[in-house]
Amino acid sequence: MPSPKPLVTHIYTADPSAHVFDGKLYIYPSHDRENSQVERDNTGEQYDMVDYHVLSMDTVGGSVTDHGIALSVEQVSWAAKQLWAPDAACKNGKYYLYFPARDKEKIFRIGVAVSDVPSGPFKAEPQPIPGSYSIDPASFIDDDGNAYLYFGGIWGGELQCWTSGTFDASKTGPQEPTGDAPALFPRVAKLSDDMLSFPNGVEELQILDENGDLLKGKDHDRRFFEAPWMHKYNGMYYFSYSTGDTHCIAYATSTSPMGPFTYRGRILEPVVGWTTHHSIVEWEGRWWLFYHDCELSGGVSHLRSVKMRELLYDGEGRIRLAEPQ
Numbered sequence: 001m002p003s004p005k006p007l008v009t010h011i012y013t014a015d016p017s018a019h020v021f022d023g024k025l026y027i028y029p030s031h032d033r034e035n036s037q038v039e040r041d042n043t044g045e046q047y048d049m050v051d052y053h054v055l056s057m058d059t060v061g062g063s064v065t066d067h068g069i070a071l072s073v074e075q076v077s078w079a080a081k082q083l084w085a086p087d088a089a090c091k092n093g094k095y096y097l098y099f100p101a102r103d104k105e106k107i108f109r110i111g112v113a114v115s116d117v118p119s120g121p122f123k124a125e126p127q128p129i130p131g132s133y134s135i136d137p138a139s140f141i142d143d144d145g146n147a148y149l150y151f152g153g154i155w156g157g158e159l160q161c162w163t164s165g166t167f168d169a170s171k172t173g174p175q176e177p178t179g180d181a182p183a184l185f186p187r188v189a190k191l192s193d194d195m196l197s198f199p200n201g202v203e204e205l206q207i208l209d210e211n212g213d214l215l216k217g218k219d220h221d222r223r224f225f226e227a228p229w230m231h232k233y234n235g236m237y238y239f240s241y242s243t244g245d246t247h248c249i250a251y252a253t254s255t256s257p258m259g260p261f262t263y264r265g266r267i268l269e270p271v272v273g274w275t276t277h278h279s280i281v282e283w284e285g286r287w288w289l290f291y292h293d294c295e296l297s298g299g300v301s302h303l304r305s306v307k308m309r310e311l312l313y314d315g316e317g318r319i320r321l322a323e324p325q
């Protein structure tokens with residue numbers, strides 16, 4: 001099977017969050033760079049990103065525009081390093097870039113930056129979103145106008161450090177529930193009308209198995225690891241995510257954006273490289289999966305490239321990928 005080509009090759013890009021704004025496709029990726037950090041599972045130091053670029057396309061298969069630096073770490077007063085997977089949203093004519101970074105105490109938080117245009121540049125709020133933690137924010141605005149932020153990632157993403165409600169540094173690293181204990185679950189928070197805060201706090205987003213039981217810690221083929229994404233198809237909510245150390249993109253469905261969700265299957269099998277991270281968007285009447293792999297860098301896990309593939313649904317709403325053209 002031919003592998004799709006990277007959307008851009010002049011820079012390394014990862015964690016693509018795609019949205020259609022005014023008919024145009026915008027991608028909000030991480031911007032990978034070469035660095036001399038030592039690879040560590042516990043802190044992910046090798047993912048040493050310092051800025052974001054916004055990419056856009058006018059048509060499927062058309063040229064990709066790099067709009068340059070949209071936000072850099074020195075423009076974020078609370079952030080120290082590691083600008084990881086971002087996402088964007090549009091509400092009331094403003095554009096919001098949500099992004100994780102380690103704060104000055106080296107703890108991951110989630111920030112927001114605002115622009116009048118989808119390509120940026122974005123101006124960061126002076127503090128992270130109050131009550132935010134961990135990584136990988138993904139925004140979703142429902143048909144009724146309610147906006148949500150999904151987030152979280154275990155191991156280097158620190159979600160396991162927050163189970164008591166405050167940061168527990170002793171849980172830093174590749175730690176998670178084992179055996180039949182429930183897995184750790186991603187978080188969801190309703191966003192305020194101004195898109196800058198969590199008025200109702202943060203909740204756990206539960207993922208159940210076919211028997212209605214919470215996914216278990218030992219179930220590394222199916223449990224949530226990082227890279228949350230939400231989309232809606234035919235009135236059904238689809239929550240998709242990376243299974244981390246088993247390297248797949250999986251999905252679960254629900255009749256509510258707050259869950260609980262029921263596991264349905266896999267969207268993407270392992271790609272070249274350790275991480276896998278995606279987004280799903282409808283554009284010009286077709287559905288697209290944006291994802292990354294490390295083919296261009298010859299398998300260097302922190303030097304990734306963004307790609308896209310068409311995604312199809314069967315009559316029961318199950319997802320499958322179209323063969324690359």
Ligand code: FUB
Pocket residue numbers: 014015030047084085135136153226227275276277
């Ligand atoms: O890009 C850094 C991290 O790698 C992301 O936040 C994770 O989802 C993984 O892709």
